[in-house]
Amino acid sequence: MAFLARFRTFGCKLNQIETESLAAAFARAGFETVARGPAQVYVVNTCTVTSMAEQKARREIRGYLRESPAGVVIVTGCYASVSAADIAALGPRVAVFPGGLKSALHAAAADLAEALRKGLDVYDAAIAALESATRSSLDRPSQGGSFAFFPERFAFHSRASLKVEDGCDNRCAYCRVCIARGRAVSLDPETALARTRALEASGAREIVLTGVNLSQYRRSGLSFAGLLSKLTDGTESVRFRISSWEPDRVDGEFLEAFAHPRVCAHAHLAAQSGSDAVLARMGRRYDPVTVARAVRDIRAAKDDPFIGFDAISGFPGETDAEARESADFFASVGPAWIHAFTFSPRPGTRAISMRPLVPERVAAERSRELAAIGRRGRIEYAARWVGRDVMAVLEATGEIDPDDAPPSGDEPGTARADFHAARIAVADNYLRLSVPGRLPDGSIPAAGVLERLRIESATGDGSGGLGAPDARACFVRTAG
Ligand code: SF4
Structure with missing residues (x-):
């Protein structure tokens, strides 16, 4: 039983x-x-x-x-x-x-x-x-404990993940994750390669490399970039996606590893703010100029990569002028996505006692503006890819977060219900694509499979949400 x-x-x-x-x-x-x-x-x-x-x-x-x-x-x-x-x-x-x-x-x-x-x-x-x-x-x-997590199968995701790092040695003023997860530790490169090969042998077509702060990976003389090169050299066809990266660590070594054709054209930068003064108060170790340079270099390494950002609004002391500076900065770098959230005072962090506090309503308003910049950027990014081919992994529907689920009462035949009956694919450049529920030969595509797709039209509202894929795409299959 x-x-x-x-x-x-x-x-x-x-x-x-x-x-x-x-x-x-x-x-x-x-x-x-x-x-x-x-x-x-x-x-x-x-x-x-x-x-x-x-x-x-x-x-x-x-x-x-x-x-x-x-x-x-x-x-x-x-x-x-x-x-x-x-x-x-x-x-x-x-x-x-x-x-x-x-x-x-x-x-x-x-x-x-x-x-x-x-x-x-x-x-x-x-x-x-x-x-x-x-x-x-x-x-x-x-x-041992940090790296005991290695699922041989993925129940909730069509794309595999590999945890290669845990914890963080930085102490950003707002962060409680570094308190909860402790100091940075890294998976040894040989185990990382063995696990990667095992995932590839089991049919994984994409592996998302994850950690609390991947830029702090260091083991056996290798940085994260060294590890990534070892993984691309030691595998045949599997693709790699970098879950997130620190803007001040976009250096020559990183860019060389990122440029590999099997590393996805997607970078998510934990920028947090576009205001120099706010970044300094947060304890971040770079300025907006560094972030802009990182964006420029990442763009030079790949063909129009998807570049997303984390951004916190309402950090203590953030003035109207600083918030404006931050929003203008993000708008200027052309984001394909902004994960915008409002500052949340967390016990045990330095920021909890920082003053003056920004009223919640003001912080939320600033966050909405950042999110809107991100949504506009995502729509523009998807539009640039119309008519072009991408490689994409087909997703299984999986468990839907109740917050993302369509309203109850959705009837078959409505646009949203049709969407859920169709397939979603995640492209190399992170665009979320709706694709037909059947392949050109009439068969039903399997989740986790890598397919060449042609982007036909941009359809999203820029939210990247489950109910709003960025674009519609069709399968591209050559005869034979
Ligand atoms: S915000 Fe990121 S870099 Fe800063 S301490 Fe937390 S985990 Fe580390």
Whole structure:
């Protein structure tokens, strides 16, 4: 008899790959993964970047407790690392595995399945696993624990990921991730290559390389660029995507590795602000001139790459003039996307005591302006690619975040329902493309397959959301 497990992930790509790894372990232990409805075990992989992410996690945890009174809600991740007691207080059947004990959940999966088979209380089994992991301390945020996450199959994503770095040695004023995940550690290059080859052999066509701060990768004398070159040299056909990068680390070595034809034409720069003074207060180690130079050099390395940015608005002390300077800067560099969010004061960080605070309403308004610049940039970027061919990996629908799901009552035949029946592909240049549900020969395309597509028209609203693909594309197949 299969037992049911449900997974919920908040936050970054690192959390997503770690959830994938845990889901694979639960599948091996005999659990069936469900996307909705009651389960015996819930695993909530949390984020602490904003208070909103924490609030959302608490709401979902309470919902799971109501939904399955005899189940267990296992909470892990960065929020669990910094606020374990608060989370445990949410209900009697919550087991908190701080992020440093997250990888112990791989082994715990079998214990939980065993308890359920024997008719024992699964919550008790989770607590026993937690106590055992805590006692042995085998899973401190160290090389072994950080890199125990290597799913042999991906339940929620069509594109594979490989975690090569964890933690960060910087201490940016607003950041709690570096507190939750600890100092930078890097996966050794030989293991990284072996894992990459295993993913390639299993059919992966694209691997997203992830870490908290990839620019801090350093192991066996290799920087991240050295690692990337080792991975491209040591593989045949798989493509690599860099999850995000620091603007001040776009140097010659990085650009050379990035220029490789199997490295996707996509760079996401953690720029955070376009104001020199704000960047200095944030503790970032570069100025807008450096960011602009990074953009120019990245553009020179590839044919019109997709360049996205992270941008925080409403950092303490941000004046109207600085906010204007920041928005003008981002508009001037021609972003294909801006991940705009408002500053969230996090306990334990330097910024929590910085003054003056920017009123929430003002910060939100500034964030909306940055997001609008990003949306306009994305529409323009997609339009530039109309009529051109791209390589793209077809996506499975997978689990849809309830926040992204179409409104209930969507009937087949409506535009949105048709969209969900069709396929989405993610291009080398990160454009999200809607493609026909059938190949030219009438067969149904498989998820995870790499296809040549021709972009026919730009269709998106610039949001990059699930319901608004950037463009419509068709399959390009040569005879034979
Ligand atoms: S670079 Fe700064 S923001 Fe990014 S993880 Fe490190 S400390 Fe946090």
